[in-house]
Amino acid sequence: MEGYTRGAGSGCSNPKLFFVSAHLKPTGKSISIEFISALHRPQPLTISQMPSLERLLEQVADGERAALERLFRLEAGRMLAIARRIVRRKDLAEEVIQDVFVTIWRKASQFDAGRGSARAWLSIIVRHRALNVIRDGARMDHHDPESLAELGDREADATSAYEALPDDMSLRQCLGDLDPQRRSCIILAYVVGYSHGEIAARLKAPVGTVKAWIRRGLLALRECMS
Amino acid sequence: MSSAEDRIARAGEYVLGLMDEDERRRAEADIATDAAFANEVARFADQFEALQANLEPDEATDELWQAIAARLDEEGGEDTAADAPTQVVPPRPAPRSSRFEGWRNALLAACLVAAFGLGYLGGQYMTPTPNPVVVVVLADDNEIPAAIIEAYGDDSVRFVPLREFDLGEGQVLEAWTQFDEDIGPVSLGTFVEQRERVLSGRGLPAPEPNQFYAISLEDAPGSPVGRPLGPILVQGLAVAPPR
Numbered sequence: 001m002e003g004y005t006r007g008a009g010s011g012c013s014n015p016k017l018f019f020v021s022a023h024l025k026p027t028g029k030s031i032s033i034e035f036i037s038a039l040h041r042p043q044p045l046t047i048s049q050m051p052s053l054e055r056l057l058e059q060v061a062d063g064e065r066a067a068l069e070r071l072f073r074l075e076a077g078r079m080l081a082i083a084r085r086i087v088r089r090k091d092l093a094e095e096v097i098q099d100v101f102v103t104i105w106r107k108a109s110q111f112d113a114g115r116g117s118a119r120a121w122l123s124i125i126v127r128h129r130a131l132n133v134i135r136d137g138a139r140m141d142h143h144d145p146e147s148l149a150e151l152g153d154r155e156a157d158a159t160s161a162y163e164a165l166p167d168d169m170s171l172r173q174c175l176g177d178l179d180p181q182r183r184s185c186i187i188l189a190y191v192v193g194y195s196h197g198e199i200a201a202r203l204k205a206p207v208g209t210v211k212a213w214i215r216r217g218l219l220a221l222r223e224c225m226s
Numbered sequence: 227m228s229s230a231e232d233r234i235a236r237a238g239e240y241v242l243g244l245m246d247e248d249e250r251r252r253a254e255a256d257i258a259t260d261a262a263f264a265n266e267v268a269r270f271a272d273q274f275e276a277l278q279a280n281l282e283p284d285e286a287t288d289e290l291w292q293a294i295a296a297r298l299d300e301e302g303g304e305d306t307a308a309d310a311p312t313q314v315v316p317p318r319p320a321p322r323s324s325r326f327e328g329w330r331n332a333l334l335a336a337c338l339v340a341a342f343g344l345g346y347l348g349g350q351y352m353t354p355t356p357n358p359v360v361v362v363v364l365a366d367d368n369e370i371p372a373a374i375i376e377a378y379g380d381d382s383v384r385f386v387p388l389r390e391f392d393l394g395e396g397q398v399l400e401a402w403t404q405f406d407e408d409i410g411p412v413s414l415g416t417f418v419e420q421r422e423r424v425l426s427g428r429g430l431p432a433p434e435p436n437q438f439y440a441i442s443l444e445d446a447p448g449s450p451v452g453r454p455l456g457p458i459l460v461q462g463l464a465v466a467p468p469r
Binding site for chain 2: 080098124
């Protein structure tokens with residue numbers, strides 16, 4: 001026990017939670033890609049009842065590399081698309097997915113089918129990893145014309161994601177009930193990973209106002225969908 | 227904004243990805259101790275999932291999979307599919323951070339005591355402080371607090387059991403912490419008596435917020451493999467109290 005060096009200290013390995021940490025390959029820097037799993041598991045699904053993604057995650061948690069590869073074949077395309085909507089570049093999206101699959105390999109045992117779907121779990125790991133990448137300024141150059149053009153597409157992506165929601169879906173209806181600016185804030189944040197500052201610049205509103213819009217919008221959504 | 231509203235709004239911001247690192251760490255700490263907050267996070271996560279349900283997948287190439295597989299090989303991942311997991315012996319040596327595998331099957335019956343301490347490596351951490359550096363509420367699988375740990379800056383730890391648990395003959399309690407995922411869980415000592423105590427520390431890094439602590443039930447004289455073999459009885463994440 002003697003002689004350990006001071007660690008990176010992310011330390012978030014409570015098995016009840018999905019505090020998933022990924023390690024950036026180039027720097028070894030520990031980055032927390034948090035997400036939650038189950039605090040309670042009243043009625044865990046049996047293996048035979050589990051949808052395939054949940055089952056695959058179980059197998060990955062048991063150390064089956066083949067299950068991780070099957071998961072890759074099934075989900076990596078979708079995960080790449082989610083990441084690319086945020087990072088905008090194919091190479092960066094692929095880097096995100098590499099990190100994400102290493103994280104899944106390490107952390108699949110923390111997934112809990114008693115709370116939330118495997119797909120939502122995977123999506124949020126991807127989103128948070130992608131957000132880490134774009135908020136690390138050294139990783140992207142926004143000044144070249146190609147990048148600027150790509151960034152211009154982000155808002156179109158956000159709008160189309162909202163419009164693709166089925167009319168009878170409660171998320172669609174509840175987002176539709178929001179004040180348009182609050183709706184825009186939430187969609188821009190979720191779909192393309194805009195920060196408070198980016199949203200404020202886009203909507204020409206003070207950052208504090210944007211924060212308040214989002215918080216109130218989230219409360220309204222929560223009430224509408226419950 | 228009421229505390230209930232604040233909880234919902236923060237859960238939403240967390241899922242949207244609008245938190246900075248500090249806010250996110252606090253949210254993670256709250257998830258550990260606040261089931262209502264954790265539920266709100268899960269709810270938003272599932273609901274927003276619909277915003278990417280119709281996304282056209284990109285091409286996931288074989289080259290990308292090969293790159294992932296190479297990363298896993300490089301980082302010590304092993305294919306252990308042939309080993310059948312059992313509750314007693316976690317079978318998966320592969321990912322280092324999976325050493326907590328098996329911890330989830332926590333038993334309700336448990337007991338809590340500790341005879342261990344935390345310490346510091348560098349001289350800069352040796353100055354005694356009157357207040358605990360971190361406090362940990364250890365809760366059982368039903369989220370009921372069962373013990374408190376206070377780790378001080380002078381190489382000592384105060385351990386306060388909040389209730390008594392059954393300990394079978396030939397069994398001991400073993401305390402663990404994880405301060406570095408690459409190192410994995412580290413044993414803080416074994417014990418059988420259940421009483422409050424202050425213990426001197428060992429050569430570990432300074433305790434930090436969000437550091438993971440747990441107590442497992444082991445056969446005497448304790449886990450021989452440097453990671454928990456028995457069920458995790460209680461666990462918690464460290465919080466740095468305001469000064």
